Amino acid sequence: GDDFSLIDEIKKNPELKKSLHGNTKVVMTPCRPPPNVRSVRRWLYGQDVKEEKIP
Amino acid sequence: MSHQDFSVSEVSADILCEFLEVAFHCILYVRQVYPPGVFERRKKYNIPVQVSRHPEVRSYIQEVVKSLRPLLQNNELEKVVLVILDGFERPVERFVFEITTPQQPNISDDSFLLRIEQALRSFILKLNICEALLSDKPKDCTWTVQVHTKESAVDTLQSQPLIESFPWVQAEDLQTSMADSRLVPLKAMQTGLVQMQLYAEEIEDKT
Numbered sequence: 001g002d003d004f005s006l007i008d009e010i011k012k013n014p015e016l017k018k019s020l021h022g023n024t025k026v027v028m029t030p031c032r033p034p035p036n037v038r039s040v041r042r043w044l045y046g047q048d049v050k051e052e053k054i055p
Numbered sequence: 056m057s058h059q060d061f062s063v064s065e066v067s068a069d070i071l072c073e074f075l076e077v078a079f080h081c082i083l084y085v086r087q088v089y090p091p092g093v094f095e096r097r098k099k100y101n102i103p104v105q106v107s108r109h110p111e112v113r114s115y116i117q118e119v120v121k122s123l124r125p126l127l128q129n130n131e132l133e134k135v136v137l138v139i140l141d142g143f144e145r146p147v148e149r150f151v152f153e154i155t156t157p158q159q160p161n162i163s164d165d166s167f168l169l170r171i172e173q174a175l176r177s178f179i180l181k182l183n184i185c186e187a188l189l190s191d192k193p194k195d196c197t198w199t200v201q202v203h204t205k206e207s208a209v210d211t212l213q214s215q216p217l218i219e220s221f222p223w224v225q226a227e228d229l230q231t232s233m234a235d236s237r238l239v240p241l242k243a244m245q246t247g248l249v250q251m252q253l254y255a256e257e258i259e260d261k262t
Contacts, residue, residue, distance in 0.1 A: 028202045029226040035111040
C-alpha cells in the first residue's frame with residue numbers, strides 16, 4: 001500500500017536486512033571509554049591519604 | 056528451542072560472563088594498565104586473583120560483561136578482545152578470547168562443571184604468568200574492549216535496556232588493526248558446554 005516503507009520493513013525484520021546487506025563481520029566497542037589512568041591514580045592517592053598510608 | 060537448551064545456553068553465558076570479568080581484571084593488573092595499589096586480592100576458581108577496588112573500573116567491566124551476555128547466550132559472539140592502546144590510541148597488545156558454544160552441548164556427565172572450573176582456573180593462571188611471555192609495554196597506556204560479531208547480531212547488542220546508558224559503536228579502523236604482530240598462544244579448552252581459545256598478540260616495536 002502507500003504506507004509501505006522498505007526502511008521500516010528492514011528495521012522490523014532482521015532476516016530481510018541480512019538478505020539485502022549480507023551478514024558481514026563487524027567489530028563493536030563501547031562508546032564510553034574506561035576510567036583513565038590519571039584519574040585512577042588520583043583516586044588511589046586519595047585512598048592512601050584516607051587510609052593514612054601517606055602522611 | 057527446548058527448555059533444556061534454553062537453560063544450557065543461560066548457564067554457559069553465566070559461566071563465561073563471570074570468567075571474562077575475572078580475566079579482564081587480571082589482564083589490567085598483570086599488564087599494569089592501572090597501578091597495582093588499585094587492586095586487591097580475592098579468591099576465584101580456588102586461586103587468588105587480583106580485582107580492581109576502584110569503583111568506576113569495576114562498574115565499567117561489569118557493564119561491558121553485561122552487554123556481552125545476550126551475544127554469548129545466542130552464540131553470536133565470535134571473539135572478545137581486550138586491547139591495550141598506547142598514548143596515540145594505537146593497539147600495542149591484544150588479548151583475544153575466541154569463544155564457541157557447541158550446537159549440541161554435552162553435559163551428560165555430572166562432573167562437567169568441575170571440569171569447566173578447572174579449565175577456567177588454568178586460563179587465569181596462564182594470564183597471571185603471561186608477563187614473562189610478552190615484551191614491556193609503553194608506560195602510559197589505556198585499554199578498550201572489542202567484540203567481533205556479525206552485523207545481524209548488532210541488533211542484539213543494541214536492543215538491550217542498558218544500551219542507553221552504555222551504548223556500543225563500531226570500532227575505529229585505527230584501533231582494530233595491528234601491523235607486524237607476534238602471536239602468543241596462551242590456553243585452549245574444549246568442554247561439552249563451551250570451547251574457548253585465548254591468545255595474546257603484540258606488536259614487535261611498542262616504543
